Amino acid sequence: MRYSGLSVLKEGLFGNKGWKPVWREPEPKAEYDIIIIGGGGHGLATAYYLAKNHGLTNIAVLEKGYLGSGNVGRNTTIVRANYFLPGNSEFYSHSLKLWEGLERDLNYNVMHSQRGIINLFHSDGQRDAFARRGNAMVNQGDDAELLDREGVRRLVPYLDFEQTRFPIYGGLYHRRGGTARHDAVAWGFARGADQRGVDLIQNCEVTGIDIVDGRVTGVQTTRGAIRAKKVGIIAAGRSGQVAAMAGMRLPIESHILQAYVTEGLKPVIDHVVTYGMGHFYISQSDKGGLVFGGDLDFYASYAARGNLPMLEHVMEAGMTLMPMIGKAKILRTWGGIVDMTPDGSPIIDKTDVGGLYIDCGWNYGGFKATPASGWCMAHLIATGEPHEVARRFRLDRFRTGHLLDEEGTGSQHNLH
Amino acid sequence: MRLNCPLCGDRDLREFTYYGASVYADRPEGGWSEAWDDLLHLRDNPAGETNDLWYHELGCSAWIEVSRNTVTHAISDTRLLAERKPAAKGAKA
Numbered sequence: 183m184r185y186s187g188l189s190v191l192k193e194g195l196f197g198n199k200g201w202k203p204v205w206r207e208p209e210p211k212a213e214y215d216i217i218i219i220g221g222g223g224h225g226l227a228t229a230y231y232l233a234k235n236h237g238l239t240n241i242a243v244l245e246k247g248y249l250g251s252g253n254v255g256r257n258t259t260i261v262r263a264n265y266f267l268p269g270n271s272e273f274y275s276h277s278l279k280l281w282e283g284l285e286r287d288l289n290y291n292v293m294h295s296q297r298g299i300i301n302l303f304h305s306d307g308q309r310d311a312f313a314r315r316g317n318a319m320v321n322q323g324d325d326a327e328l329l330d331r332e333g334v335r336r337l338v339p340y341l342d343f344e345q346t347r348f349p350i351y352g353g354l355y356h357r358r359g360g361t362a363r364h365d366a367v368a369w370g371f372a373r374g375a376d377q378r379g380v381d382l383i384q385n386c387e388v389t390g391i392d393i394v395d396g397r398v399t400g401v402q403t404t405r406g407a408i409r410a411k412k413v414g415i416i417a418a419g420r421s422g423q424v425a426a427m428a429g430m431r432l433p434i435e436s437h438i439l440q441a442y443v444t445e446g447l448k449p450v451i452d453h454v455v456t457y458g459m460g461h462f463y464i465s466q467s468d469k470g471g472l473v474f475g476g477d478l479d480f481y482a483s484y485a486a487r488g489n490l491p492m493l494e495h496v497m498e499a500g501m502t503l504m505p506m507i508g509k510a511k512i513l514r515t516w517g518g519i520v521d522m523t524p525d526g527s528p529i530i531d532k533t534d535v536g537g538l539y540i541d542c543g544w545n546y547g548g549f550k551a552t553p554a555s556g557w558c559m560a561h562l563i564a565t566g567e568p569h570e571v572a573r574r575f576r577l578d579r580f581r582t583g584h585l586l587d588e589e590g591t592g593s594q595h596n597l598h
Numbered sequence: 599m600r601l602n603c604p605l606c607g608d609r610d611l612r613e614f615t616y617y618g619a620s621v622y623a624d625r626p627e628g629g630w631s632e633a634w635d636d637l638l639h640l641r642d643n644p645a646g647e648t649n650d651l652w653y654h655e656l657g658c659s660a661w662i663e664v665s666r667n668t669v670t671h672a673i674s675d676t677r678l679l680a681e682r683k684p685a686a687k688g689a690k691a
């Protein structure tokens with residue numbers, strides 16, 4: 183069923199009784215050409231682009247919970263292309279362009295909203311660093327504007343500019359940055375993949391990876407063994423454990439990242455504002471909730487909830503930056519398990535096992551990458567060659583020293 | 599979450615800095631080798647029991663090994679790194 187303004191109107195008039203389930207719930211077949219482990223944003227996008235760009239449809243996505251139960255439904259939805267290093271820059275640029283056509287492509291409203299992102303800076307040195315980053319963005323063909331303090335004030339007058347902790351000097355403004363509805367992204371890719379014949383299998387946990395003579399032959403699951411010629415591991419925070427089933431040890435430590443949302447308020451914050459010095463960023467959802475977050479809890483964790491010290495720290499930073507939000511009531515807090523790499527950049531590569539591919543290491547920034555990660559992983563699985571915008575996301579780059587350390591914080595997983 | 603420093607007692611988490619699995623303290627001998635890739639980058643990353651390395655930065659500056667569960671956040675034991683369990687030392691568990 184194609185969605186359109188007319189279909190919404192028609193269903194509205196007739197009691198919304200005509201909507202059909204958005205995807206099938208098939209039983210797993212005994213064999214597929216390709217199995218994707220993980221039904222998060224990246225796994226679903228990979229299946230979608232395998233079908234759409236490469237005409238491959240004998241594919242199953244195996245998800246241990248329900249589709250979108252992982253980080254794709256837990257993130258703070260920021261979409262941007264403001265990277266600096268060659269390797270990252272072209273990849274996120276490609277991703278943002280895909281976002282800009284995604285709703286038409288998927289025939290699905292993912293509520294992509296290019297409301298603009300303002301990264302604040304608070305010293306001369308930080309201004310120089312942001313100017314340099316902005317130039318890299320412009321050189322990549324994306325947009326960036328360096329705002330002085332008055333420029334920032336015109337856009338977001340409600341900030342406390344004179345705060346004693348980190349007085350605001352200005353900001354880097356990325357107009358094409360913004361947000362999207364996270365669940366809708368998972369659902370839109372799921373629907374698109376299903377319509378092209380991909381089997382989406384929920385409540386199906388992969389418990390083993392079968393390897394014969396150095397080649398993958400299938401997987402063991404809680405719903406039985408399934409054979410496959412090629413397998414993609416796209417399991418985000420659980421990547422280390424899934425890769426261990428194939429005897430691999432990854433350059434990944436799983437950490438907890440928290441986020442917070444307030445009760446719904448009238449529109450008050452029109453942009454995404456980031457306050458890196460204070461470890462705080464915020465936007466307002468279309469429902470009116472203020473959605474905000476900060477840094478990792480900093481210790482390895484598989485609990486989808488965090489501890490109070492980071493919560494308190496984030497609240498303090500928020501109050502320093504925008505005292506006006508002090509009376510908003512927190513509705514919910516939660517956490518997600520993020521797959522941190524030693525340089526803060528991701529991995530999209532083949533492994534030493536024939537037919538086994540891996541897409542992981544998204545740290546806390548993989549939501550914006552969803553379309554391009556799917557696009558490039560599909561390219562890799564279909565052709566056996568890395569896509570040109572993802573060719574530096576190599577699994578062996580740590581051993582060979584070809585790091586992509588965007589923040590320059592060194593080989594420690596929790597510092598990126 | 600609070601951590602029990604063997605020297606200072608039960609202290610707020612915020613006083614400590616985290617350095618990952620305690621095998622991080624076992625630096626390889628000599629110049630570059632695969633062992634350095636292991637130390638700096640690769641992780642067992644277990645979901646469950648782990649021995650971590652923490653530094654009591656805002657306290658007595660002791661290096662502490664913490665037995666902790668990464669799924670429940672329960673802490674079962676702490677000790678000075680210098681008094682590490684032989685089993686944990688160098689083990690990849």
Ligand SMILES: Cc1cc2nc3c(=O)[nH]c(=O)nc-3n(C[C@H](O)[C@H](O)[C@H](O)COP(=O)(O)OP(=O)(O)OC[C@H]3O[C@@H](n4cnc5c(N)ncnc54)[C@H](O)[C@@H]3O)c2cc1C
Nearest residue numbers: 220222223224246252253254257258260388518548549550
């Ligand atoms: C609080 C928070 C805020 C964030 N904010 C942002 C942001 O603002 N912008 C941004 O770009 N990124 C953000 N991120 C990061 C982003 O959410 C992730 O990088 C991205 O969602 C990871 O890819 P995914 O969607 O495929 O992961 P997931 O949705 O986690 O998908 C992985 C899936 O694999 C499944 N799985 C795991 N093991 C198995 C198994 N053995 N068998 C079968 N299935 C398995 C899981 O159940 C899960 O559904 C944030 C993350 C968090 C936690």
Ligand SMILES: [Zn+2]
Nearest residue numbers: 603606654658
């Ligand atoms: Zn101490």
